[in-house]
Amino acid sequence: MNYPPVSDDLSRPNSCPFCAIAHVYPTYPPTEPPHPSSASINPEKTNPEAFIVLSTTFLIAFLDIMPLSRGHLLLCPRRHRQKLTDISPAEASEMGRYQRLLSKALCRATGVEDWNIVQNNGAAAAQVVDHAHFHLIPRPEIREQGRRADSFTMFGRGQREDLDEEEAMELAEEVRLALAEVMVEEGSMDTPKWKL
Numbered sequence: 001m002n003y004p005p006v007s008d009d010l011s012r013p014n015s016c017p018f019c020a021i022a023h024v025y026p027t028y029p030p031t032e033p034p035h036p037s038s039a040s041i042n043p044e045k046t047n048p049e050a051f052i053v054l055s056t057t058f059l060i061a062f063l064d065i066m067p068l069s070r071g072h073l074l075l076c077p078r079r080h081r082q083k084l085t086d087i088s089p090a091e092a093s094e095m096g097r098y099q100r101l102l103s104k105a106l107c108r109a110t111g112v113e114d115w116n117i118v119q120n121n122g123a124a125a126a127q128v129v130d131h132a133h134f135h136l137i138p139r140p141e142i143r144e145q146g147r148r149a150d151s152f153t154m155f156g157r158g159q160r161e162d163l164d165e166e167e168a169m170e171l172a173e174e175v176r177l178a179l180a181e182v183m184v185e186e187g188s189m190d191t192p193k194w195k196l
Helices: 017-024 089-110 165-186
Strands: 052-055 059-063 073-077 115-118 134-138
Touching: 017 059, 017 073, 052 089, 052 165, 059 089, 059 165, 073 089, 089 115, 089 134, 089 165
Parallel strands: none
Antiparallel strands: 052 059, 059 073, 073 134, 115 134
């Protein structure tokens, strides 16, 4: 499949960090992720750095820079869409498809079998970045580790830490490879031909 280059027509406001990420990272076939040293996924293309795990015609996914847990990633449309209700039917279909595929890949890459998928719409609903996105948040079993006083809160709340850049490079590669494996195993290699 031939993937088009990133379009300049993304309707991106200059102040949107997710639009900046979508603008500088080209698409690639998810079943054939670029080599970790490829300039196409170099995290330093943006500030703060972006660790890309998926880059398709409609969507981009990357590690959260302030993760709630190891592997916390964000999935968003390339075009600037403020809320879920602003996403096109084609984008919504792809978001649903890749939420499931990325969930499987994330479980495989992190070894964590429980996770949250969270999506906030508007400031009153705790949306911080004004660009629609889903959080995929692995939830390791902390009680087994003897951390009975600690707890994860539902819906994306909890203690956040800065993303470790070296670990992020490795983890992003693990997720990209796991996603490719999942898609090949499931025969999900072709991206449907949608219209925005």
